[in-house]
Amino acid sequence: xxxxxxxxxxxxxxxxxxxxxxxxxPAISIGLASFLAVIEWRWLKTNDPVYRDLxxxxxxxxxxxxxxxxxxxxxxxxxxGTNWSEFxxxxxxxxxPLLTYEVLSAFFLEAGFLGVMLFGWGRVGPRAHFFATLMxxxxxxxxxxxxxxxxxxxxxxxxxxxxxxIIVPEDWFAIVFNPSFPYRLAHMAAAAFLVSALLVxxxxxxxxxxxxxxxxxxxxxxxxxxxxxILAPLxxxxxxxxGLNTLKHQPAKLAAMEGHWETNKEGGMPLYLFGIPDxxxxxxxxxxxxxxxxxxxxxxxxxxxxxxxxxxxxEERPNxxxxxxxxxxxxxxxxxxxLLALAGLVLRKNQKLYENKWLQRFAxxxxxxxxxxxxxxxxxxxxGRQPWLVYGVLKTKDGLSPxxxxxxxxxxxxxxxxxxxxxxxxxxxxxxxxxxxxxFVYSQPELHADSEVIQASKRPLSSVEDELDxxxxxxxxxxxxxxxxxK
Numbered sequence: 506x507x508x509x510x511x512x513x514x515x516x517x518x519x520x521x522x523x524x525x526x527x528x529x530x531p532a533i534s535i536g537l538a539s540f541l542a543v544i545e546w547r548w549l550k551t552n553d554p555v556y557r558d559l560x561x562x563x564x565x566x567x568x569x570x571x572x573x574x575x576x577x578x579x580x581x582x583x584x585x586g587t588n589w590s591e592f593x594x595x596x597x598x599x600x601x602p603l604l605t606y607e608v609l610s611a612f613f614l615e616a617g618f619l620g621v622m623l624f625g626w627g628r629v630g631p632r633a634h635f636f637a638t639l640m641x642x643x644x645x646x647x648x649x650x651x652x653x654x655x656x657x658x659x660x661x662x663x664x665x666x667x668x669x670x671i672i673v674p675e676d677w678f679a680i681v682f683n684p685s686f687p688y689r690l691a692h693m694a695a696a697a698f699l700v701s702a703l704l705v706x707x708x709x710x711x712x713x714x715x716x717x718x719x720x721x722x723x724x725x726x727x728x729x730x731x732x733x734x735i736l737a738p739l740x741x742x743x744x745x746x747x748g749l750n751t752l753k754h755q756p757a758k759l760a761a762m763e764g765h766w767e768t769n770k771e772g773g774m775p776l777y778l779f780g781i782p783d784x785x786x787x788x789x790x791x792x793x794x795x796x797x798x799x800x801x802x803x804x805x806x807x808x809x810x811x812x813x814x815x816x817x818x819x820e821e822r823p824n825x826x827x828x829x830x831x832x833x834x835x836x837x838x839x840x841x842x843x844l845l846a847l848a849g850l851v852l853r854k855n856q857k858l859y860e861n862k863w864l865q866r867f868a869x870x871x872x873x874x875x876x877x878x879x880x881x882x883x884x885x886x887x888x889g890r891q892p893w894l895v896y897g898v899l900k901t902k903d904g905l906s907p908x909x910x911x912x913x914x915x916x917x918x919x920x921x922x923x924x925x926x927x928x929x930x931x932x933x934x935x936x937x938x939x940x941x942x943x944x945f946v947y948s949q950p951e952l953h954a955d956s957e958v959i960q961a962s963k964r965p966l967s968s969v970e971d972e973l974d975x976x977x978x979x980x981x982x983x984x985x986x987x988x989x990x991x992k
Contacts, residue, residue: 513905515913516588519920521887523580526924528883529876530574535649535694536701537567538642541622543728545635555720561626562721562943563705566935568623571615573931577924588913592894592904596672599665599680600655607651615644646694653693657686659895660886661754667898684754688747689886695740696882699842700875702732707872708939710865721943723859726868730849730858737842744839745802752803752811755896758889760814761825762832763799764789768813773797773806778833782825787815789829821892828889835881838874845871 510518541560548556582604585593593601621629621637629637664679665672674680706729712722752759760766764782765774766789775794782789800809814822845867852858890896894904 510910510914512908512910512913513902515910515917516905516908517901519588519913519917520584521884522917523577523584523920523924525880525883526928527574527577527581528879529700530570530577531645531648532697532700532876532879533570533704534567534574535645535697536699536704537563537570538638538645539698540701540705540728540732541567542635542638542642545638549631549635555724558721558946559725559943561946562938564623565938566704569931569935569938571619573928577928580920587916588906588908589894589904590906592899595670595899595904596659596895599658599672599674602674603651603655603658603681607648607655611644611648611651614647615641618644649693649697650690653690654681654683654686657689658683660689660890661685662895662898672895672898685747685750688743688750691743692740692747692882695736695743696875696879698732699736699740700879702729702736703842703872703875704939705729706733706868708942710868710872711939712942713859714862714865714869717942718859719945721945725943726859727853730846730853733842734846734850737839737846741839741843744836748803755889756812757814757817757821758823758828758886759803760812760816761823761828761889762885763803763811764792764825764829765799765811766813766815768816769800769808769810773801773808774799774803774811776802777829780829782829784822784825789825823889823891828885831881831884831888835878835885838878838881841871841874842878 541563544556544560544563547553548560585597585600618637618640621634622641625634625637658680661684662672662680663683664676665674667673705725709722709726709729713726748759751762761782763774764777764780766787773796775792775796776798777789777792777794780789780792780794797807800811801807803809803811814825845864848864848867849858852861852864858864892900892902894901
């Protein structure tokens with residue numbers, strides 16, 4: 506079952522499909538783990554039980570995302586041996602140890618403290634519990650460190666030699682801290698935090714639209730707004746630095762991102778706001794651009810020279826049509842995030858942050874934007890690297906296993922069906938929890954017996970055992986008890 510494509514095309518589609526499914530869950534885990542650490546720190550500092558209730562609620566979302574991220578990540582590693590065995594044979598001496606370091610340092614750290622974090626209330630002391638939460642958050646960031654190091658080395662490889670057709674590591678410091686790694690690590694970290702901030706913001710905005718005005722919803726909304734205000738402009742700055750690095754080390758990718766075909770030797774490069782790059786005609790059709798702005802952004806001079814795609818042989822050019830638009834989707838959503846953050850800041854100053862329905866609707870609509878921008882960014886960087894698996898060293902076609910199109914096509918169909926069913930159910934479960942919203946538990950202790958307050962789960966998924974069929978009926982009982990947490 507080859508679906509009318511070659512084994513190489515199908516293998517690339519399969520990897521893109523599985524990694525696109527996978528990446529959203531670690532992004533949630535990375536962002537929410539740090540968010541939970543901040544919430545618990547606030548609880549320890551203020552002794553305000555509202556933060557403890559928020560921890561209890563968002564830990565449920567984290568637990569589901571973490572579980573689905575682990576499961577989908579295991580599948581990714583198997584593909585290196587099934588569809589990409591030649592890549593593993595040639596470059597495995599570099600990528601293998603980096604992924605092993607991720608397991609030894611990050612995964613063990615997360616696994617060791619995750620149980621205490623999720624089920625330790627009432628069984629360990631407050632500070633010990635906070636330490637466990639902090640270790641899980643640190644573990645997710647360490648995991649991101651090693652994964653980004655491996656992927657960045659494939660983008661800008663250094664510290665190796667090529668002997669008898671095999672990549673041999675020589676300088677591990679140069680391999681780990683390769684030229685693009687610092688920028689890509691910072692870019693991914695900010696993206697993960699933005700994903701979680703927008704998830705928290707959209708969930709809180711949904712409940713504000715439904716009439717809830719209690720401290721749980723307002724505090725979540727306020728904290729997410731502050732995060733967005735800090736992270737969105739920071740991400741633009743990091744992206745600019747990453748772009749300059751790409752211009753230096755991967756000029757073909759940069760040219761494809763900009764739909765730039767001719768090297769501008771006599772004037773500045775325009776910045777195209779719209780256009781349709783045509784790979785056959787070697788031009789960007791219907792281009793609408795701002796003169797010289799491309800050179801100003803890329804070289805910080807009005808007439809700086811930037812290589813065009815025609816400087817590279819056709820078989821080594823990335824698909825500009827895909828990269829051009831994926832980059833603009835990412836950048837455009839980033840601008841909307843800044844607009845949302847600034848609108849929230851203005852309304853906060855006017856003390857209308859929780860009452861403006863336009864802002865709340867905007868926040869709900871922007872909820873998925875973090876995931877979309879994240880995927881668009883990964884499509885930009887991965888498609889922009891083609892036709893190379895290890896940039897300038899190993900081409901993608903040379904890393905493929907000796908498999909047939911029928912074999913890859915059949916496994917691709919199975920992946921699509923299984924992923925949509927299994928992870929579709931998990932995502933639906935997360936939506937049900939978000940639809941229900943946070944509930945008062947510790948901040949209204951008179952409603953609960955002490956044994957209920959410190960009850961610990963005996964089963965992992967019982968951390969999300971709440972009855973999900975009920976709607977937000979608790980809003981009417983909690984609204985009268987809300988405190989003003991306007992921040």
